[in-house]
Amino acid sequence: MCPAVSRGRLSGRRGRRRARAPFVRRTVTVLGPSSPCPASTAEGTLLHIELSPRESEVLQLVAPGLPNKRIARELQISEKTVKAHLNQIFRRIGVTDRTQAALWAKERGLA
Numbered sequence: 001m002c003p004a005v006s007r008g009r010l011s012g013r014r015g016r017r018r019a020r021a022p023f024v025r026r027t028v029t030v031l032g033p034s035s036p037c038p039a040s041t042a043e044g045t046l047l048h049i050e051l052s053p054r055e056s057e058v059l060q061l062v063a064p065g066l067p068n069k070r071i072a073r074e075l076q077i078s079e080k081t082v083k084a085h086l087n088q089i090f091r092r093i094g095v096t097d098r099t100q101a102a103l104w105a106k107e108r109g110l111a
Helices: 053-062 068-075 079-093 098-107
Strands: 026-031 046-051
Touching (some): 053 079, 079 098
16 A cells, blocks of 8 residues: 555644544555556556545546535535545545546546
């Protein structure tokens, strides 16, 4: 697994790790030099990117170009939650904006 993906997020001033709710994660296997993980640049490296089921749904709705407001309505969540999911997706797949995320998803057949 990519080191950038596998490290836990810290919260609070004392550096305690956040408790994560147990849920099923979707693992995306990526092979090749255009790896989404900035920590791995070796050609032919096999990477596993874990996205939660909700993150996968958000990514699938971002790919065709839906705005955050529409995604929120479709998934019956707040627009702020959509933004939080997108930020997490961007970090995990190593992109900086929704256009790159949409291209990443389409290249890998997720959208």
